[in-house]
Amino acid sequence: MEGFTLAQPRSLDDALAAGPQAGAKYIAGGTDLMQLAKDNVETPHHLIDIEGLLPDTISTATDGSLQLGALARMVEVATHADVRSSWPALSEALLLSASPQIRNMGTVGGNLLQRTRCGYFRDVGFSCNKRSPGSGCPAIPGESRGLGVLGVSDHCIATHPSDMPVALMAMDASLQLVSPGGGTRLVPFAEFYRLPGSTPEIETNLLPGELIVAVVVPRSASARRSRYVKVRDRASFEFAVVSAAVALEVTDGTVRNVRIAMGGVAPRPWRLSQVEAALQGRPATPESFQEAASLAGEGAVTTKDNAFKVKLMERAILRGLQLASA
Amino acid sequence: MVLQVNGQRVSLSLEPRTSLLDALREYAGLTGTKKGCDRGSCGACTVHIDGRRVVSCLTLAARAQGKAVTTIEGLASGDDLHPMQAAFLHHDAYQCGYCTPGQIMSAVALVQEGHAGSDAEIRENMSGNICRCGAYANIVGAIRDAAGRA
Incomplete structure (x- = not known):
């Protein structure tokens, strides 16, 4: 790991002032950044410690929405009573993330900003368009079993x-x-x-030096009946091959509202609007669930190694719908 | 920088990039905490910071200042082993022993978190600690025992 300076500013203003300088990175839980820095995938020159400078609270606003402070630890959100009862997929997703040690360290803001990745990105012995733009992507013709099938480009197929x-x-x-x-x-x-x-090195629309303060999650009937399904290569402490978050509101046997997003398949969490549209207003039955889930792979661009993900997506959605409607 | 380790004040002069793990092992002379993967994946370096289990390899030593760090050396009271240490001995919950300090630190936290309700819950909540020798069956047994539901 290269050397760096570590600033521990007293105020958010001081941190924000230092944020845009060349080679600067904010550090909160540090679990992703430290790991990547040890492999020289990230080479920060200045770390700016933001601990204590942003909210770490979990609360509900007067309109009922959930407010997650950017510095709330993953474990706190996962085990929060309101989150468990009114946004269960959020709790489930966090409890299926990483390990207990990492969940004690990682923050909400940092979890959102985990770098999209693949094995080549994490190994500086290989070229990578994310690490050195224009150097090429060995993943597309190479080992791509775990990589993306939606929203990918000729330059990068890494997944969030x-x-x-x-x-x-x-x-x-x-x-x-x-x-x-x-x-x-x-x-x-x-x-x-x-x-x-063609710019896989830029992963979010954050401006230079900009920080996440909080996440606002609306309260809804579908979120209350949400579930998270994660398919992994081992029982625990592993990234998803495919995952599905399903939020579902059913009244009188009819789908009133449905939201479906998937992980492990794209460079960002991927919303399945065509599957949602096929369910909206339909009877909440195994037949309509199956019919809608079969649309999951629409627009998929696969490699020889990851084409299986299309079928797995369909099945993960189906399982999510079954759980959410049970 | 000044660290609080096992109730003792430790004064060290270190580069900002020094991990808590390296600070403990290489500079504070506390070699009980082990370095396995050094990437947060194996759990051999697990310590407690303010009572919570974390991986010390991904923690910068400078950022642990002002917090209470507990390592495997801080569990026993004199010659009296912590009940989890005693349970690991009793159950022969190791083979080579390299991952054991991390396993024990994780297990102590697991019980405090209330995650020892069943063998399945213990296994899931020990997922951050890898044992290359495969002593898992006895590790689960030791934790079940120490949690008082043997």
């Missing part, structure tokens, strides 16, 4: 590895951001992540 954002995508969350000038903005979650296109 976090689970929590998949649940948030199915709950129409938004992000509260603060920029170095002190200005704040609210960004719909669906507009936060960028697709790789």
Whole structure:
């Protein structure tokens, strides 16, 4: 790991002022950054410690929405009583993430900003368009079993590895951001992540030095009946091969509202609007669930190694719908 | 920098990039905490910070200042082993022993978190600790025992 300076500013303003400088990175839980820095995938020159400078609270606003402070630890959100009862897929997604040690360290903001990745990205012995733009992507013709099938480009097929954002995508969350000038903005979650296109090194629409302050998750009948399904290569402590967050509201046997997002298949949490549309207003039966789930792979671009994910997506959605409607 | 380790004040002069794991092992002389993968995957370096289990390899030592760090050396009271240490001995819950300090630190936290309700719950909540020798069956037995439901 290369050397760096570590600043521990006393105020958010001081942190924000230091944020945009070249080679600077904010550090909160540090679990992703430290790991990547040890392999020289990330080479920060200045770390800016933001512990204590942003909210770490979990609360409900007067309109009933859930407010997650950017520095709330993964374990706190996962085990919070209101989250468990009113946004269960969020709790499930976090409890199926990483290990207990990492969940004690990782924060909400950091989990959202985990780098999209593949094995080549994490090994500096290989070229990678994310690490050194224009150097090429060995993953597309190479080992791609775990990589993306939707939203991918000729430059990058890495997947976003976090689970929590998949649940948030199915709950129409938004992000509260603060920029170095002190200005704040609210960004719909669906507009936060960028697709790789020809610039896979840029993963989000965060401006230089901008920080996530909080995540706002609306309360809804579908979120209350949400579930998270994660398919992995081993029983625990593993990224998803495919995951599905399903939020479902059924009244009188009819699907009133449904939100479906998937992980492990794209460079960002992927919303399945065509599957949602096929379910809307339909009877909540195994037949209509199956029919809608079969649309999951629409538009998929697969490699020789990861074509199986299309069928797995279909099955993960089906399982999610079964659980959410049970 | 000044660390609080096992109730003792430890004063060290270290580069900002030094991990808590390296600070403990290489500079504070506390070699009980082990370095396995050094990437947060194996759990051999598990310690407690303010009572919570974390991986010390991904923790910068400088950022642990002002917090209470507990390592495997801080569990026993004199010659009296912590009940989890005693249970690991009794159940022969290791083979080579390299991962054992991390397993024990994780297991102590697991019981405090209330995750020892069943063998399945113990296994899931020990997922951050890898044992290359495969002593898992006895590790689960030791934790079940120490949690008082043997």
